[in-house]
Amino acid sequence: MKAIKLYLIGIFLISTLHFSQNIDSLDSVYQQYYTTSLSASSPTGQHIVLNHSNAYGKNDDELITVNTGSKKVLEKHTQYHFLNAHLLLMRNDKHIRILNIKTGQSKDITGNFTFDISNVSEKLLLHSANARELVSVSYDGTELWREDKINAYHFDHKNNRVVYTSGTTLGIRDLNNYQVKTFKLESECHWLANSENNIFCANITRSQIEFYKLDVLSNQLSRQVIDSPSAFEFTANLKGYLEVREETHFIVPVYLKSKLYSKTNPELQISYSNRNNNENILKHYMGIYNLSNQTWDYAPDTTLKLPVYKFLNEKGDFMVFDESQNIVEEQQYPVLDLKLMLDYGKSSYLLPKKRTNDGNYLWDRDTEQFIYFDFKRWRCHHLRKGEDHELFPLEIHGWENLKNSGLQYFPSELPIKIKGTSSIMLHNQFDYYIVNLNTHQIKKITAGEDKNIKYKVQISKDQYPVSSWNIKFAMLDLEKELTFNLFNEVTYDSGFATYEYQKNKMTSYRQGHYKEMRPYRNGFFLTSHFALEPFKLTKFERGKYSVVYESMKAEKKHFAKSRYQIYQYKTQYGISNAALLFPVNYDPKKKYPLIVNIYENKSQDDLLYFWPPYLRTTFGFHYMHYLMNGYMVLLPDLQYEIGNVKNSVITSLEKSIDIAKTIAPIDDKNIGVVGLSFGGYETGLALTNSSYFKTGVAGVMVSDLVSFSLTNSEFDGMPNYRRTENQQLRMNRNLFEDVGNYRDNSPIYHLKNINTPVLIWTGVKDKNISHLQSQMFFLGMKRLQKKAVFLEYNNETHNVLLPSNQLDLNLKIWQWFDHYLKNKPPADWIGLMAN
Known part of the structure; x- marks a missing residue:
């Protein structure tokens, strides 16, 4: 321990040596810090498995007996x-291993298996895709049976059986008594599904599907051949979309032949200003085949160019729209005409001008109501009456998601359906409301807004629909207890509460920095970690809390004197948070250089988690490293006014710094700013429009909104004016309506104002933001004879991924700040510009 502390002290004392001489010493300190996570807990809470990892290669798993504290390092x-x-x-x-913790004995089943668990019969079902094997073993590892040449299988938990196809055999094996039934098929089937009374399998070719149905009760196997619809062909590559609903309706993905076999010049791309740019991409269509009538209930429509299908329930109601109608492509989720198809296509209704993202609409079959989100409000459309009205009183607001200042028109959270009723649960940034669609009565079930506490219901994977076609709305059962995560938007305290709907009873548990609630038989575990606070595991049992594990107990003393302060600041644009972090060995009598790290809501992004220090981040900056090397770090949540990002960012940034200077002894002559991506854009605005900063580092930045908006993104192929108008850049109007404002909100047009040296870096292969944006900023500084250094990593993208380049970038940024904010001698590469 003493030797470790000497290393830390040495980092501060060694100032005259070359930086490369310090890296090994620094790594030897940093490699002892790590993060911990809870991998598994036993049903009685007696045993847990923890993982400890860091960026230096540590990745250890540990079995701990909670009551005694005994530990055992596990093979990875x-x-x-x-x-x-x-x-x-x-x-x-390599294997599945079953360890008996009592005896210490283990049994290995060799092979690369995935596993399913039958708790009823205490058996495991193992599947090897490479070996095409199914193996059943008991809990003690004894092999019970093995089947090879597996084409497809399904584990039926409800009936405790496994259904599989092997070669041309369809098999059903009962996991209670090992009995097996086999049926002969005419060909191999690689798709398989089952319902309560039937098993389905199919062999798929381009022109035909050979479809089998097995009646489990009568053991009757039937076969039929389904021909592909005219102008389309089947594909075996989309087996995950094949589905049988209500025993009769076979949902099938198909490809349009004209697109599949279109002959185009691969050296030429033709675009049209009156057509969607993705119109010619290969996209699957959907057909619904009636297995009883042997006809197509819903035939794929050749008039659709970019069809999208979304099932709205587990029955036959779905939405279809054509993305090719989105010609301008200025919004990620455009407003288009939606077609509501009912009962597998037997009837349809046009719903004009609705926003298309999944969370913006839902359908209730029983009351025939279409619920949709529009202009920050939830509305209801009665299908038969043709009437629309507000779902909530106007005084209840805050339904929109605040991301990108609400310009993407998302609701705060996805709607949630309530099992067995025509009720839905909706969220308004803080609280949940249940709406009965029969009576339109509203019940508020949480009360967080007045206390700045955001409630978020915990949803497990099995509460979402399984179908690949369905909108991913969760369904909750109000007969069961609900669990909520609670987060205080001001203090950042977090915790959990449980809710019993029938009793209208909310039970809140102790708040802290809790991230996960893991129930066991007589209680639950709470995991916690936060900035400067490594992992801690707390047990709640019989009304009492007790800490059962603390990570890095000794090592965390190294930064014990460091601390953080979360505070609020106010401007004309509103009230926001910021977090000021104090250096290791903080002395209130000293003045400290300050680095401001910016990117939207930076305090929540970075403060909510414990990140051990290291010099190999993918973006060049780690606040823990700077706290351990004599800096203060500020993480402000910046403010944004739509169409006025420059002024709102500068005003909020400067105000957050002003408040920070009243809290701690900051050397206001040595303040730097650093940002990546959108944060790089914000850094460019700060350096060209504020006098607060002595220097700055801008990574993979946008520098010119004018040129940026009139390019396509290599990342997703969409026009970048979508990002300038309706995403982070928040212009809201197009370039030709507001060209002066585009220039005013572009760092490059303010370069004459800059009087500070700037370090600029980019990845030449960046497909998110072209490296030319960073290059333009640098060349502007060069032309104006300002001080700048430009780092171009030839084989990197939006983040730096090669370890040697990660170290190089992190080291250079550190050297840059040490020279300009601490007046240390410049590294050789800086000296060429500094002198």
Whole structure:
């Protein structure tokens, strides 16, 4: 321990040596810090598995007995699952291992298996895709049966059986008594599904599907051949979209032949200003085949160029729209005409001018109401009456998602359906409301807004629809207890509460910096970590809280004197948070250089998690490294006015710094700013429009909104004016309506104002923001004979991924700030410009 502290002291004392001489010493300090996570817990809460990892290669798993504190280092596996109180399943790509914690004995089943668990019969079902094997073993690892040449399989949890196809055999094996039934098929089937009373499988070719149906009760196997619709062909590559609903309706993805076999010149791309740019991409269509009538209930429509299909329930109601109608492509989720198809296409209704993203609409079949989100409000359309009205009183507001200042027109959270009723649950940034669509009565079930506490209901994977066609709306059962995560938007405290709907009873648990609630038989575990606060595991049992594990108990003392302060600041644009972090060995009598790290809501982005220090981040800056090297770091949540990003950012940035200077002894002559991506854009605005900064570092920046808006993104192929108008850049109007404002909000047009040296970096292969944007900023500074250094990493993209380049970038940014904010001698590469 003493030696480690000497290393830390040495980092501050060594100022005359070359930086490269310090890296090994620095790494030897940083490599002892790590993050911890809870991988698994036993059903009784007696045992847990923890993972400890860091950027220096540490990746250790540890089995801990909670009551005694005894520890056992485990051989590395990728998955851990407790089968019962004392049996631990461990998986990697070489084997499945079952460890008996009581005896210390283990049993390996060799192979690269995935696994399903039958709790009823205490058996495991193992599947190897490479070996095409299914293996059943008991909890003690004894092999019970094995089947090879597996084409497809399905584990039916409800009936505790496995259904599979092997070669031309369809098999059903009962996992209770091992009995197996087999049926002969005429060809191999690679798609398989089952319902309560039937098993379905199919062999798929381009022109035909050979479809089998097995009646489980009568053991009757039937076969029919389905021909592809005219102008389309089937594909075996989209098996995940094949589905049978209500025993009769077979949903099939198909490709349009004219697109599949179109002959185009690969050296030429033709674009049209009156057509969607993605119109010719290969996209699947959907058909619905009636297995009883042997006809197409819904035939794929050749008039659609870019069809999108979204099932709205587990029955036959779905939405279809054509993305090719979005010609201008200025919005990520455009307003288009939607077609509501009912009962597998038997009837349809046009719903004009509705926003197309999944969370913006839902359908209730029983009351025939279409619920949609429009202009920050939830509205209801009665299909039969043709009437629309507000779903909530006007005084209840805050329904919109605040991302990008609400310009993407999302609701705060996705709607949630309530099982067995025509009720839905909606969220307004803080609280949840249940709406009965029969009576339109509203019940508020949480009360967080007045206390600045945001509630978020916890949803498990099995509460979402399984179908690949369905909108991913969760369905909650109000007969069961709900769990909410609580987050205080001012203090950043977090915790959990449970809610019993029938009793209208909310039970809140202790708040802290809790991230995860893991129930066990008689209580639950709470995991926590935060800035400067490594992982901690707390047990709640019989009304009492007790800390059962603390990570880095000794090592965290190294930064014990460091601390943070979350505060609020106010401008004409509103009230926001900022977090000021104090250096290790903080002395209130000293003045400290300050680095301001910016990117939208930076305090929440970085403060909510414990990040051990290291010099190999993908974006060049790690606040923990700077706290351990004599800097203060400010993480402000910046403010944005639509169409006025420059002024709102500068005003809020300067105000957050002004407040910080009243809290701590900041050397206001040595303040730097750093940002990446949109934060790089904000850094460019700060350096060209504020006198607060002695220097700055801008990474992969946007410098010119004018040129940026009139290019296509290599990342998704869409026009970048979508990003300038309706995403982070928040211009809201197009370039030709507001060209002066585009220039005013572009850093490059303010370069004459800059009087500070700037470090600019980019990845030449960046497909998110072209490296030319950074190059333009640099060349502007060069032409004006301002001080700048431009780092271009030839084989990097939006983030730096090669470890040697990560170290180089992190080191250079550190050297840059040390020279300009601490007056240390410049590194050689800086000296060429500084002198």
